[in-house]
Structure formats: C-alpha cells, structure tokens
Amino acid sequence: MDQHFSLTSEVRDGRLIITTSGYVNNVGGETIAKEFDRHFAEGAREIIINLAASQVVNSVGMSFLIEIIERLEEVKGRLVFAGLDPAVEKMLAIMGLFRFAGKESTVEDAVNSFTKTPTHRR
Amino acid sequence: MKQRGIDLAPAEGGRHHIDAVAESYRLLRLASSVRDLGAQFTSAVSRMLPQAHTLLLFRPAGGALWENTADGTPAGSGPGILSPSEERTAYNALRTFPDGSSLGVVVENHEPGGPIVDDDLVSLELLTAFMESAYQEILHRRQEKDLIFSLNHRLLQLNSLIDTGIEVSRFGGIIPPHQLALQRAASLTNASRGWVTVSGNGRIIETVSFPPGMEGPSPRDRLGSIATSFSFGECTYAFLLSGKESRNGAHMFEGTDQMLLDALARQVHASLENRYLHAQALEMQRMEQDVAVAASIQKRILPTDLPHIAGYEVEGVNIPSRSVGGDYYDCIPLADGRLALVIADVAGKGVPAALLVSSLHASLAAYLESGTPLVPLMQRLNRVICHAATDDKFITAFLGLLTPSTGELHSVNAGHNPVYWRRGNGTVDELIKGGVPLGMLDMDFPYEEDRIVIQAGEHVLLYTDGITEAQNEQSQLFDSDVPLKEFFRRQNRSTPRDFIDELLASLKRFTGDAPQSDDITALHLVRR
Numbered sequence: 001m002d003q004h005f006s007l008t009s010e011v012r013d014g015r016l017i018i019t020t021s022g023y024v025n026n027v028g029g030e031t032i033a034k035e036f037d038r039h040f041a042e043g044a045r046e047i048i049i050n051l052a053a054s055q056v057v058n059s060v061g062m063s064f065l066i067e068i069i070e071r072l073e074e075v076k077g078r079l080v081f082a083g084l085d086p087a088v089e090k091m092l093a094i095m096g097l098f099r100f101a102g103k104e105s106t107v108e109d110a111v112n113s114f115t116k117t118p119t120h121r122r
Numbered sequence: 123m124k125q126r127g128i129d130l131a132p133a134e135g136g137r138h139h140i141d142a143v144a145e146s147y148r149l150l151r152l153a154s155s156v157r158d159l160g161a162q163f164t165s166a167v168s169r170m171l172p173q174a175h176t177l178l179l180f181r182p183a184g185g186a187l188w189e190n191t192a193d194g195t196p197a198g199s200g201p202g203i204l205s206p207s208e209e210r211t212a213y214n215a216l217r218t219f220p221d222g223s224s225l226g227v228v229v230e231n232h233e234p235g236g237p238i239v240d241d242d243l244v245s246l247e248l249l250t251a252f253m254e255s256a257y258q259e260i261l262h263r264r265q266e267k268d269l270i271f272s273l274n275h276r277l278l279q280l281n282s283l284i285d286t287g288i289e290v291s292r293f294g295g296i297i298p299p300h301q302l303a304l305q306r307a308a309s310l311t312n313a314s315r316g317w318v319t320v321s322g323n324g325r326i327i328e329t330v331s332f333p334p335g336m337e338g339p340s341p342r343d344r345l346g347s348i349a350t351s352f353s354f355g356e357c358t359y360a361f362l363l364s365g366k367e368s369r370n371g372a373h374m375f376e377g378t379d380q381m382l383l384d385a386l387a388r389q390v391h392a393s394l395e396n397r398y399l400h401a402q403a404l405e406m407q408r409m410e411q412d413v414a415v416a417a418s419i420q421k422r423i424l425p426t427d428l429p430h431i432a433g434y435e436v437e438g439v440n441i442p443s444r445s446v447g448g449d450y451y452d453c454i455p456l457a458d459g460r461l462a463l464v465i466a467d468v469a470g471k472g473v474p475a476a477l478l479v480s481s482l483h484a485s486l487a488a489y490l491e492s493g494t495p496l497v498p499l500m501q502r503l504n505r506v507i508c509h510a511a512t513d514d515k516f517i518t519a520f521l522g523l524l525t526p527s528t529g530e531l532h533s534v535n536a537g538h539n540p541v542y543w544r545r546g547n548g549t550v551d552e553l554i555k556g557g558v559p560l561g562m563l564d565m566d567f568p569y570e571e572d573r574i575v576i577q578a579g580e581h582v583l584l585y586t587d588g589i590t591e592a593q594n595e596q597s598q599l600f601d602s603d604v605p606l607k608e609f610f611r612r613q614n615r616s617t618p619r620d621f622i623d624e625l626l627a628s629l630k631r632f633t634g635d636a637p638q639s640d641d642i643t644a645l646h647l648v649r650r
Contacts, residue, residue: 004333004335004336023308055305094277
C-alpha cells in the first residue's frame with residue numbers, strides 16, 4: 001500500500017464502512033476498489049466511504065469511486081459518502097456522483113440514512 | 123441441410139426458436155459490461171444448444187493476452203481453439219472492433235458425436251452478430267461516459283481554478299497559499315506528487331511536498347515533470363509536479379496541465395503581493411493611529427495661550443513638518459514670579475521624537491516646580507533624556523529663567539541654536555553659553571549659566587533650525603539667503619506677533635512650493 005494512503009474497513013449491521021486517509025489517486029482509488037470488491041463478492045450492498053481524512057482526490061481516484069457506484073447500481077445497492085471536505089464535495093458534485101450516491105456529514109448520519117431509505121438487498 | 127433433432131412439432135419448434143433468438147437479442151443488448159455480455163451470450167447459446175460448451179474470450183485494446191469473460195481468467199496469447207474447426211464439432215468466430223479490442227467465440231458441441239449442424243451454425247452466426255452489436259453499444263456507452271467524464275473534469279478544473287484563486291487570496295487560511303495551490307495542482311493534473319521549494323539568498327528556505335512528508339524531488343522525479351516558478355521579494359517559489367497518473371499506467375503531462383500549474387502559481391504570486399500590501403496598509407493605519415495619539419498628546423504639551431506678563435509681550439509659533447513634530451517651546455510662570463522660557467528640538471521627528479518631547483516637558487515641569495536651580499536642573503534633565511532616548515536621539519534645548527521685574531535672564535543653552543538678544547543700541551548678541559545637548563552624554567556635564575538683563579525695548583528670539591535651515595526648491599537654506607540674525611536686527615519696531623507673521627511670510631516667499639522639511643518653532647519676547 002502507498003505510504004501516503006491507507007484505509008480501514010468495518011462491517012456494521014451488514015454495511016461496509018471504508019475509512020480512508022490520504023490522497024485518493026490511482027493507488028488510493030484502487031485500494032478502495034479492491035476493498036469494495038472483497039466485500040461486494042460477499043454480498044455487501046450498502047457502502048459508506050468516509051473521506052474525512054482525505055482532503056485531496058484526483059480524477060483517477062474518482063473514476064474508481066464511479067465504478068463502485070456503477071457496480072452497486074447494477075445490484076440496486078447504494079453508496080453514501082461521509083465526512084467530505086468542502087473542496088472534495090464540490091469535486092464529486094461537479095463530476096455528478098451525487099446523482100447516484102448519497103452524502104452525509106458523518107458516518108453515523110450515513111448509517112442512519114440507510115435506515116431511513118432501506119436499500120434493496122439481494 | 124442437416125437439422126437438429128428438437129423434440130417439437132416443426133411449427134411450434136420454429137416459433138420457440140424465434141422467441142428464443144428474440145429474447146437473446148433483448149438480453150444481450152442489456153449487457154453493461156463485457157463480463158455481462160459473456161454471461162448473456164453463454165446463456166443464449168445454452169438455450170438453443172443445451173449440450174454446447176461456450177467460451178467468450180476478450181482481448182482489450184492494445185492488449186496481447188486473452189481473458190475469459192466468464193471469470194476474467196487469462197486465456198493465453200492466441201488460443202488455438204479460435205481456429206476454424208474442420209470437423210465442425212465447434213463454432214469459432216473472431217471479431218475485432220474499431221477501438222482495437224477483440225472478442226473470440228468458441229462453441230463446442232458436447233453431444234456425443236454430434237457436429238454443429240447447419241441450423242445451429244445459422245443460429246450461432248446470428249447470436250454472434252447480436253453479441254457484436256451489443257458490444258458495439260457497450261463501447262458507445264463507454265465512449266459517451268468517457269466524454270462526459272472528460273467534460274466534467276474540464277469543468278472541474280475551471281471551477282477549482284476559480285475556487286483556488288479565491289481561497290489562496292483569503293487571509294488567515296489554515297493552509298499557506300503555496301501549499302494549497304500545490305495540492306490543487308496535483309489533484310487537477312492527476313500528478314501523483316509535487317513540491318514547492320521556496321529559496322532566497324542562495325539557500326532553500328522551505329520545501330513543501332504533496333503528499334506531505336516526502337523528500338525533495340529526486341532526478342527521477344524531474345523526468346517528465348512540469349514546473350513553474352516566480353519571484354516575490356527576495357524569494358523564488360518553484361513548483362514541480364511529477365508522475366502523471368492514469369488508469370492505464372504512467373502518462374505524459376499535457377499542455378493544459380502546464381497551463382493549470384502556471385495559473386495556480388500566478389494566483390499564489392498575486393496572493394503574496396496582496397498580503398504584503400495589506401500588511402503594509404495595516405502597518406500604515408496603525409502608524410497613523412499612533413501618530414494621531416502622539417499629535418493629540420503633543421497638542422496638549424504645546425501652549426495654546428502664552429501667559430500675560432506685565433511689561434512684556436511674548437508670542438510663539440510651532441508648525442510641525444509632520445502631524446507630530448520634534449520641536450517644543452513654552453513660557454511657564456513659576457510660583458516665585460519668575461518665568462521659564464524654553465525651546466527644544468529633538469533630533470528626529472514623528473512619534474519617537476514626540477515621546478521624547480513629552481518626557482522633557484514632564485520632567486521640566488517637575489523640576490521647575492521643585493525650585494531646582496538652573497544648572498542642576500539641566501543636569502537632571504540630561505540624565506532623564508539619556509535614559510529615555512535611544513542612542514541616536516538627543517535634544518538641543520535652551521532654558522531661560524526671567525525675573526520680569528528686573529529683566530534679569532539666567533539661561534543655559536544645551537547645544538541649541540544661538541538665542542538672539544537685540545540690545546537697545548541695535549546690536550544682536552547671541553546667548554550660547556551652556557553645554558552639550560540633553561541626552562547626548564550620560565554624565566553630570568558641567569553646564570554653564572549665562573546671565574543678561576533685558577532692558578526696555580529689547581527683544582529676545584528663541585527659534586529652532588527649522589527656520590534657519592528651511593530650504594527652497596533649489597535646496598538653498600533660508601539662513602544663507604536671509605540671515606535670521608540680520609532679519610531679527612532689522613525688525614526692531616515690530617510687535618512679537620508682527621515679527622512672527624513677517625518671519626513666516628518671509629519663509630514662505632523663500633521656500634515657495636518646496637515641502638517643509640523640518641518643524642518651525644519660535645518664541646519672541648519684548649520688554650516694553
């Protein structure tokens with residue numbers, strides 16, 4: 001793993017919570033995608049990506065996030081971003097990610113958002 | 123034509139076959155990925171040929187190796203199974219698309235001894251054509267998606283450029299402007315790393331990296347990098363971005379990347395200039411406030427009205443060259459009926475000079491009130507000013523104690539301009555006895571005291587060098603053109619007010635439009 005990027009993940013009530021730290025670029029995006037793949041194969045369909053400690057995202061990193069959204073769309077799953085830096089939030093908005101993914105201030109808010117609008121589970 | 127032995131009536135079997143083909147076409151067109159396409163194709167073939175084993179292989183554009191679409195496993199560099207089968211136990215098809223990618227189809231009939239019959243061949247050709255069409259649609263959708271992504275990214279770059287411009291010019295931000303610009307430049311150009319090096323006077327002052335914590339750029343980092351720099355004051359800010367990223371490996375930076383980096387660096391440059399000017403404006407504002415306070419204090423120190431002394435006329439003037447001057451004069455009645463005449467000039471102007479004048483005024487008032495004799499008084503003043511002033515500051519001063527009833531004037535001149543005493547016979551004497559300026563030497567300097575008696579009709583003029591050294595536009599001194607001593611000698615019939623008015627008018631005529639270079643102060647006393 002790149003020394004400038006790291007992530008942790010946990011599954012809480014069947015929801016995957018990925019928490020990143022550092023630059024979400026090619027390496028960072030790929031690391032997120034691999035973590036997602038691993039849990040997606042095991043049936044995870046409700047995903048939270050907490051980017052609170054990632055203040056910089058580039059378009060290569062973003063393309064991985066878009067792929068995750070597309071994969072979840074195919075199975076009627078859902079992704080919610082949490083802890084977005086205002087600059088990152090604006091980037092994701094311009095790139096159109098929030099048409100298909102949610103955003104919440106905190107992980108707790110993101111978890112609660114799933115409770116309010118349950119996702120179709122396979 | 124050989125026919126497959128489907129256990130259905132011909133009409134019903136044909137309709138079923140057509141329905142299956144139509145359904146296959148519909149499902150293939152719904153495929154959103156190559157993997158999906160492979161699954162749908164395999165499913166479509168198995169509906170028509172339940173005993174068949176289907177393999178859909180994919181070779182990406184520019185790739186040399188094939189992979190199985192079902193599970194993404196490698197399928198080698200050129201599977202022989204893609205070669206046409208002479209025994210017709212298998213169906214093979216290879217399709218290459220405009221983007222350079224290829225699909226390979228292998229369908230083997232696992233029915234014992236069963237070759238691919240003609241009907242199956244037609245169906246497989248049809249399914250392959252459908253699959254080809256569906257793949258073209260996937261490619262079109264992907265191109266469309268890439269185009270939208272690219273357009274959005276350009277929009278993002280422009281937007282971020284504007285936002286960054288606003289953010290770097292915002293004062294009091296958490297991140298320094300050059301560091302913020304580096305982050306944004308790396309993000310917008312997809313650089314994997316970057317640096318800003320601030321150097322000045324032949325040494326590196328600061329190196330900031332993104333991501334943070336990296337060592338300075340190595341020669342390898344500089345390969346294929348983009349860079350820009352600017353100078354501000356004595357510092358040079360050098361930006362370097364390295365390792366352009368893409369999903370397909372390393373890329374070369376593009377012209378737009380360089381333009382973005384240049385634009386962001388220019389924003390930092392403008393921000394630093396604005397910060398500097400803003401700091402200067404704040405400093406100026408603070409100084410003006412200090413000056414206003416000092417001017418207000420000085421206004422209270424300088425006399426607004428001079429005392430009325432029976433048998434004498436006295437008039438003074440002070441015109442500071444700045445809002446706060448370094449000149450001081452006063453005419454102070456003492457408890458014993460005497461009168462203190464004082465004039466002083468601090469080396470320098472502005473607030474520091476005004477502060478020293480303030481010290482002189484307070485100390486003088488205190489010593490006069492305590493009845494300290496003239497010479498010890500001047501010695502004590504010297505010590506006070508020595509302790510209050512910085513090394514380059516001192517005060518030239520003249521202090522005279524007048525007994526109005528007798529006209530007796532005792533005085534000490536501490537390095538000040540000669541005080542002129544115009545005698546009844548028209549001659550002008552100079553009162554120069556005294557010693558060094560106050561604050562110049564921290565020692566009990568033995569000041570000398572002078573003593574004169576002012577007779578009726580005699581004048582005394584105290585002044586500062588702002589009069590004698592007033593300059594005209596040709597940088598000539600007033601005293602060299604109109605010697606003040608002579609000017610004073612000629613004005614023997616005027617009142618102090620008339621004399622000062624005439625002196626100021628003469629100064630104005632001489633200096634013309636030249637700016638006032640020093641404070642103008644004078645005190646004129648006449649015994650009637």
